[in-house]
Amino acid sequence: MIKIWTAHTSEVDDAAEAVSEIMEQLDIDGKLEGKLLKNTVGLLTCYADFIESEAVKRICEALPFEVVGSTTLGNAVPRSSSTILLTLMLISSDDVYFSVGLTDPIPSEDPAPLRRAYETAAAKLAEKPVLMLSYAPLLMNVGGDFFANSFTEISGGVPNFGMLAVDHNSDYHESQIICNGEAYLDRYTFVLLSGNIHPRFITGSISNEKVSREKGLVTAAQGNQLQTINGKPVVEYLQSIGITRNKDGTIVGINSFPFIVDYNDGTTPIVLAMFANTPEGYAVCGGNIPVGAILSVGSINAEEVLTTTAETLVSAIGLEEVRGILMFSCVGRYFSLGYQPMAEIEKVQELLKDTDIPYQFTYSGGELCPVYSREKGISVTANRNHNDTFVGCVF
Numbered sequence: 001m002i003k004i005w006t007a008h009t010s011e012v013d014d015a016a017e018a019v020s021e022i023m024e025q026l027d028i029d030g031k032l033e034g035k036l037l038k039n040t041v042g043l044l045t046c047y048a049d050f051i052e053s054e055a056v057k058r059i060c061e062a063l064p065f066e067v068v069g070s071t072t073l074g075n076a077v078p079r080s081s082s083t084i085l086l087t088l089m090l091i092s093s094d095d096v097y098f099s100v101g102l103t104d105p106i107p108s109e110d111p112a113p114l115r116r117a118y119e120t121a122a123a124k125l126a127e128k129p130v131l132m133l134s135y136a137p138l139l140m141n142v143g144g145d146f147f148a149n150s151f152t153e154i155s156g157g158v159p160n161f162g163m164l165a166v167d168h169n170s171d172y173h174e175s176q177i178i179c180n181g182e183a184y185l186d187r188y189t190f191v192l193l194s195g196n197i198h199p200r201f202i203t204g205s206i207s208n209e210k211v212s213r214e215k216g217l218v219t220a221a222q223g224n225q226l227q228t229i230n231g232k233p234v235v236e237y238l239q240s241i242g243i244t245r246n247k248d249g250t251i252v253g254i255n256s257f258p259f260i261v262d263y264n265d266g267t268t269p270i271v272l273a274m275f276a277n278t279p280e281g282y283a284v285c286g287g288n289i290p291v292g293a294i295l296s297v298g299s300i301n302a303e304e305v306l307t308t309t310a311e312t313l314v315s316a317i318g319l320e321e322v323r324g325i326l327m328f329s330c331v332g333r334y335f336s337l338g339y340q341p342m343a344e345i346e347k348v349q350e351l352l353k354d355t356d357i358p359y360q361f362t363y364s365g366g367e368l369c370p371v372y373s374r375e376k377g378i379s380v381t382a383n384r385n386h387n388d389t390f391v392g393c394v395f
Contacts, residue, residue, distance in 0.1 A: 001093060001094070001095065001196065001323075002037075002091055002092065002093040002096055002197065002323055002324070002395055003037060003091075003092045003093070003323070004089060004090065004091055004092070004323055004324035004358040004395065005026060005035075005089070005090040005092075005358060006077035006078060006087065006088065006089050006090070006358050006359070006360060007021075007022045007025035007026050007077070007087070007088045007090075008021075008022075008025070008077050008079075008080040008085060008086060008087045008088065009021040009022055009055070009085075009086050010080075010082055010084060010085050010086075011055070012047065012049045012050055012053055012055065012084055012086075013053055014053075014055075015053055015054045015055040015057075015058040015059075016058065018050070018053075018055040018058065018059060018086065019055070019058045019059050019062050022059050022062075022086075022088060023062060026088075026090070032064070035092075036064070036065070036090075036092045037092040037093050037094045038093070038094045039092065039093055039094070039096060039097050039098055040064075040065040040090055040091065040092040040093075040098070041065055041066055041067070041068070041090075041091055041098040041100065041191050042060075042063060042065055042066070042067035042068070042069075042088055042089065042090050042091075043067070043068060043069055043088070043089040043090075043091070043133065043191075043326065043360060044056065044059070044060070044067050044068070044069035044086065044087070044088050044089075044178055045069050045070055045071070045072045045075045045086070045087055045360070045362040046069070046071060046072065046075070046085065046086035046087070046178075047071070047072070047073070047083065047084045047085060047086070047167075047168065048071045048167045048168065048169075048174035048175075048176065049084070050086045051071065051174075051176060051178070051183045055086065056086070056178060056181060056183065057181040057182070058181075059086070059088070059181075060178075060180055060181030061181055065090075066098070066100045066180055066191075067088075067178070067179075067180055067181070068100055068133070068135055068177075068178060068179050068180075068189045068190065068191055069135055069177070069178040069189075070135040070163060070165040070166075070175075070176070070177050070178060070362070070364075071165055071166065071167045071174060071175055071176050071177075071178075071183075072165075072166055072167070072362045072363050072364070073166060073167055073168040073331065073334065073363055074334060074341070074342070074345060074362075074363045075087045075345075075360070075361060075362040075363065076345045076348065076349060076359075076360070076361040077089070077358075077359065077360050077361075078349075078352070078353075078358060078359065081342065081345045081346070081349060081361075083168065083341075083342075087360055087362070088360075089324070089326065089358070089359075089360040091324070091395070093195070093196075093197070095195050095196040096193055096194070096195040096196055096197045097125055097126070097127075097193070097194045097195045098191050098192070098193055099121040099122065099124040099125050099129075099191070099192045099194075100121065100179065100180070100189070100190070100191050100192075101117040101118060101120060101121030101189065101190045101191075101192065102117060102179045102184075102187055102188075102189045103116070103117040103187050103188045103189070104116070104117070104187065105184075105186045105187060106137065106139065106142055106186055106187065106188060107186070108141060108142065109141070109142050109143075109146045111146075111150040111153070111154065113188075114147070114150050114151060114154060114188065115150075115154050117188070117190075118151065118154050118155060118190075118192075119154075121190070121192050122155075122192055125192060125194045126194070127194040127195065128156075128158075128194065129155065129158050129192040129193060129194050130158065130159070130193060130194055130195070130197060130198075130199075131158065131159055131161065131192075131193040131197060131199050131393075132151065132155065132158050132159065132160040132161070132162070132190055132191070132192055132193070133161055133162055133190060133191045133193070133326070133393070134147070134151075134160055134161065134162025134163070134188065134189075134190045134368055135162055135163060135165065135177040135178070135188070135189050135190065136162060136163070136164045136165065136177065136188045136366075136368065137164070137165055137175070137176075137177055137184070137185060137186050137187060137188060138164050138165045138166060138172055138175040138365040138366075139186065143223075143224055143286075143287065143288070143385070144164055144286070144287055144366040144367075144368065144385030144386075145224070145287045145288040145385045147164075147188065147368065147385070148160060148368055148383045148384060148385045149383075151383070152382070152383045157383075158192075159199065159201070159370040159383065160368050160370065160383045161199070161201065161326070161368060161369055161370065161391070161393040162190070162328070162367075162368040163328040163362065163364030163365070163366065163367060163368065164364055164365035164366035164367075164368075165177050165364075165365055166331050166363060166364055166365035172365065175365060177189045197395070199393050199394065199395060200316075200319060200393075200394040201369055201370050201371075201372070201391070201392065201393055201394070202312050202313075202315060202316045202391065202392040202394060203268070203270075203312065203369055203371070203386065203389055203390070203391050203392075204308040204309055204311060204312030204313075204389065204390040204391075205258075205260075205270075205271040205298075205308060205386070205388055205389040205390070206258065206260060206271060206298035206299070206300055206304060206308065206388070207304065207307060207308055207311075210298050210299050210300070210304050211260055211296045211297070211298045212241060212296050212297045212298070213296075214241045214296065214297070215294050215295065215296050216229035216230045216237055216294070216295045216296075217229065217230055217292070217293075217294060217295075218289055218290065218291050218292060218293045218294075218295060219231050219291065220291065221288075221289050221290060221291050223288055224284060224285045224286070224287055224288050224289070225278070225282050225283070225284055225285070226259075226274075226282060226283045226284075226285050226289050227280070227282045228282075229295060233280060233281030233282060234277070234281060234282055234283040235277055235281035235282075235283070236281055238257070238297065241297065243257060243297070257274060257297050257298065257299055258271050258272060258273045258274065258297075258298050258300060258332075258387060258388045259271065259272050259273075259274060259285065259289065259295050259296070259297060259298075260295065260296040260297070260298050261287075261289055261293050261294075261295060262293060262294040262295070262296075263290065263293055263382075264292055264293055264294055265382075266373050266381070267371045267372065267373055267381050267382050267384075268371040268372055268373075269296075270287075270371060270384050270385075270386050270389070271298065271386060271387055271388050271389050272285045272286050272287040272289060272385075272386070272387045272388075273285065273286040273332055273387035273388050274286075285387075286366065286385075286387035287366075287385045287386075287387060288385075300332070300333070300336050300388055301336055302336055302337045302338055302340065302343065304336075305333045305336050305337060305343075305344055305390075306343060306344060306347050308390065309329065309333075309344055309347055309348065309390045310347055310351060312390055312392070313325075313327075313347075313348060313351050313352070313390075313392070314351065316392055316394050317351065317352070317355060317357065319394055322357050322394055322395070323357075323358075323395045324357060324358045324359060324394075324395045325352075325357060325358075325359040325360075325392050325393070325394050325395070326359070326360055326392065326393045326395070327348065327359060327360065327361040327362070327390070327391070327392045327393075328361075328362050328363070328364040328367050328369075328390075328391050328392075329344060329361065329362075329363055329364065329367075329389075329390045329391075330363070330364060330365075330366065330367060330386070330387055330388045330389055330390070331363050331364065331365055332387060332388040333363075333388060333389075333390065334363050336388075344390075345361060348361050366385060366386065366387060367385070367386040367387075367389050367391045368383065368384070368385060368386075369383075369384060369386055369389070369391035369393075370382065370383050370384065371384050
């Protein structure tokens, strides 16, 4: 069994006051350690300025357990949400065990730093992990698929739920992961969980009504560069199904037309964004799309974001014995909200306000979430890197 608490502070300039606010919210009876069960870990997300002011460092120093997390440009817990906010979720248990890991710097898609960190953390647990909660760096030369696939191989398929760091800057240069009060631009931190815990995963991206009926076969691809669909360059294929091209040959509103990718292996399709076109008419995507995958093209806007988030969260609220929900939503969904950037967070808070479910919601630069087999329905079969997706881990 687990217990979950949350806390928050908007005091970004005064580290001492930020610590006081967090401890006051957690330490209701004056004995925080007396409230905690045998094992505890903290999950922290914040606006980047909380790192510069040393509020993150001081809060982590004040807490009697390890803390991991990330920067973000918007987050929420019960009773509070903002762009300039620090949120904390505590997970505590007598029969669930936690082990925190931190990689060395990650200069390239070399799995060695990931393997060393995972094996060190896993060795501290008496049993094999059943869940991995991850906070990955946002790097120019290392993608989410590398993290998802490498840790799947290293761990033997342990479900990996997490996010890629993001921040409020247009170039995301302050995107950092956080481990025990220290912040890093190029490292990956995580928590391994073992014991009596049975997580369930939810994903929401694009409804069927917003997906083209046309399906294409990926006939050429290299990494995250999607080259041809049905033997045609991507831009030519998209034009053939009615999507407009600019005079320079690029796609109009390219970020509004993500791909729905069916790996053709029996698992639930995922969504990957299209970021740019090459001179050859290829597409640079937010993840790897293998040859043989089946593609559809969707469209996303503010209404679609709110509808799919609401439907997905309602399905989670209806599950039995929900003790807490950890949620990440893609920054692409945030930007789709236009002049109402807090609308998705407000929808989440509206749906959860009449429940006693503790939660933490954070915007991410990419989502790591397991998908289920469509045939079996309840068995996690694959870890995936997602774009433009709302994901949740239900405890």
